[in-house]
């Protein structure tokens with residue numbers, strides 16, 4: 001697990017870094033808000049950040065706001081480190097999108113425990129995203145063959161019709177049906193029929209272009225869109 005530390009004071013930065021490394025985390029550090037944000041925006045960004053509130057340029061709260069606006073996913077857990085402890089500033093910090101805050105000087109054991117809370121939240125977040133993506137796939141794909149299901153292919157058809165109208169182009173629409181499919185089922189059984197459907201869709205998908213769409217319209221009927 002990689003954690004970003006941003007603090008303009010090199011002593012506290014190094015102290016934090018030493019603690020985190022001792023606890024087994026990989027650390028990247030920044031000495032101001034701009035550096036922190038650049039790091040959190042990068043492709044391989046840390047999922048957790050400990051941001052000092054008071055920094056020159058963009059402060060911790062600015063970084064928080066900017067990051068939340070820019071990239072809601074994957075979620076970054078942000079813990080603000082602050083010398084301020086007035087209640088108003090705590091509210092401001094949390095409203096900027098920070099998940100938690102710790103007042104300096106902090107107790108290392110408390111920091112350790114709060115980092116664990118953050119990791120737990122990130123794990124829950126990842127599980128939720130995975131579940132959502134799996135649901136989205138199920139909702140739009142045919143379980144047996146893996147091509148678009150009827151609802152999804154009809155939606156795509158509508159969208160492609162509008163697109164071709166707007167662009168004044170043509171759209172190829174094929175309804176393909178497997179002849180005598182019933183006899184496959186009757187002779188070899190439904191499992192064999194399923195295997196035939198899977199093989200047929202695999203071949204269809206191999207033969208269309210990346211921007212074409214193949215969907216299962218009904219039992220052995222397929223709708224193929226060729227923009």
Ligand SMILES: [Mg+2]
Nearest residue numbers: 008052054055
């Ligand atoms: Mg500072």
